[in-house]
Amino acid sequence: MRSHLLPDALWNLIQPLLPSLPLRPKGGRPRLPDRACLTGIQFVLRSGIPWEMLPHEMGCGSSMTCWRRLRDWQEAGIWQLIHFVLLDWLARYGQIDWSRAVVDGSSVRAVFGGPQTGPNPTDRAKLGSKRPLICDGRGIPLAIQLTGANRNDSQQALALVDAIPTLQGERGRPRHRPDCVLGDRGYDAESIRQGLRSRRIVPWLAKRNTEHGSGLGRWRWVVERTFAWSNQFRRRRVRYEKRADIHEAFLSLACALICWSALESGAGGLSKPLFGK
Numbered sequence: 001m002r003s004h005l006l007p008d009a010l011w012n013l014i015q016p017l018l019p020s021l022p023l024r025p026k027g028g029r030p031r032l033p034d035r036a037c038l039t040g041i042q043f044v045l046r047s048g049i050p051w052e053m054l055p056h057e058m059g060c061g062s063s064m065t066c067w068r069r070l071r072d073w074q075e076a077g078i079w080q081l082i083h084f085v086l087l088d089w090l091a092r093y094g095q096i097d098w099s100r101a102v103v104d105g106s107s108v109r110a111v112f113g114g115p116q117t118g119p120n121p122t123d124r125a126k127l128g129s130k131r132p133l134i135c136d137g138r139g140i141p142l143a144i145q146l147t148g149a150n151r152n153d154s155q156q157a158l159a160l161v162d163a164i165p166t167l168q169g170e171r172g173r174p175r176h177r178p179d180c181v182l183g184d185r186g187y188d189a190e191s192i193r194q195g196l197r198s199r200r201i202v203p204w205l206a207k208r209n210t211e212h213g214s215g216l217g218r219w220r221w222v223v224e225r226t227f228a229w230s231n232q233f234r235r236r237r238v239r240y241e242k243r244a245d246i247h248e249a250f251l252s253l254a255c256a257l258i259c260w261s262a263l264e265s266g267a268g269g270l271s272k273p274l275f276g277k
Contacts, residue, residue, distance in 0.1 A: 006035060006038055007265075015034070016029075017082055019076055020045075032060075032069075032171030033048075036059055036064060037060065037061065037069040039060050039173065041253070042257075043055075044251055045233050046235070047234060050236065050240075051064070052062035054066065062123035064277075068090055070246065074246070074248065075245070077117050079252035079256065081124045082253070083253075084262060086256050086260055087167055090167075091170075092169065092170060093263075095263065096136050096169070097137075098175060098178050099178070099215075100128060100182055100220065101134050101136055101137070101161070101164070101178035102137075102220050102222055103134045103160055103161075103181060103183045103187060104132075104137055105130045105183065106131055107120050107122060107149045108129055108236070108238055109123060109128045109239065110129050110149075111240050112240065112241075112242040113127050115243075116129055116148055116247075117149065118148025120148075120149035121149070127240050129148060129149055132144070133227070134161065134181075135223050135226045136178065139225050140262055141150055141259070142165075143164050143165075144255055145163065152186070153186035154188075155199070157183065158195045164168065164177070165234040179201070179202060179203055180204050181203060184205075184206050187206075188207050190241070192205065201256060227247045229258050230258065231273070233250070
C-alpha cells in the first residue's frame with residue numbers, strides 16, 4: 001500500500017523540495033523519515049479517517065507526527081511548491097490548455113468551525129467553507145483558495161486569476177494568463193469583466209436574467225469533473241480541521257496529486273527525461 005500511495009517516481013520529484021533535516025546536537029529520538037510521514041498524510045487525505053486512526057502497521061509513525069509535518073510544511077509553503085512544480089512539468093510537456101480557464105466554487109460543511117467559515121446559504125445556514133477553483137481547459141487545477149461559505153463567488157474571481165503561477169511551456173515565454181475565462185451566472189459582474197479585460201483576458205461569463213442555457217456548459221463541465229476528482233480524496237468532502245491552514249494544506253496536496261495523475265497518464269514516455277531513469 002505504501003508504494004501505491006507514494007510511488008518512487010513521485011517521491012523522487014518531491015524529495016528535493018522538502019526542507020533539510022534540522023540539526024540535533026544533543027541527540028534525541030531519531031526523526032521519522034519524510035517519506036513515511038508523507039505516506040501517512042496521503043492515507044488520511046484519501047481515506048478521510050481521523051488522525052488517531054492512522055494504522056500503525058503502515059510504518060508512518062504516530063498520527064501527531066504526521067500532523068505536525070503537515071503543519072510545518074504548510075508554514076514553509078511546501079504543498080503549494082509541490083503543486084507548482086507538477087504544474088510546471090505539465091506545461092513543459094504541453095499538457096496545459098491556455099485557450100481557456102474555468103472558475104467555480106464548491107461548499108462543504110465545517111464541522112468544528114474555525115477561520116474561513118460562514119453560514120452556508122445552500123445548507124440551511126450551517127457553518128461551512130467554500131473552495132473557489134480555477135482550472136485550465138482540460139480540468140487541471142491551476143489555483144485553489146479557501147473562504148467562508150457565505151462569500152460570493154464573484155469576490156474571488158480576479159484573485160483566482162492572479163493566483164495562477166507563471167509556467168514555462170514547450171516553447172516561447174512563460175505565461176500565467178489564459179486566453180479567456182469562463183464562469184456561470186455567479187460571476188456576472190461588470191467589475192469582473194473589466195478586470196479580466198485589463199489583464200488582456202476575454203471574459204466569457206453567463207448573464208443573469210436570461211434564458212436557461214448559456215451554451216457554456218460544453219466547456220464548463222471540466223471544472224465539475226475536477227471537483228468530482230477532488231472529492232475522491234475523502235478528507236476534502238467535509239472540513240474537519242478547525243485550523244484553516246491545515247485544510248488549505250490538504251487542498252493543495254489534493255490538487256498536486258490530480259496534477260500527478262494527469263502527468264503520469266497524459267504525457268506518455270516522460271518518466272525518462274523527468275526522473276532521469
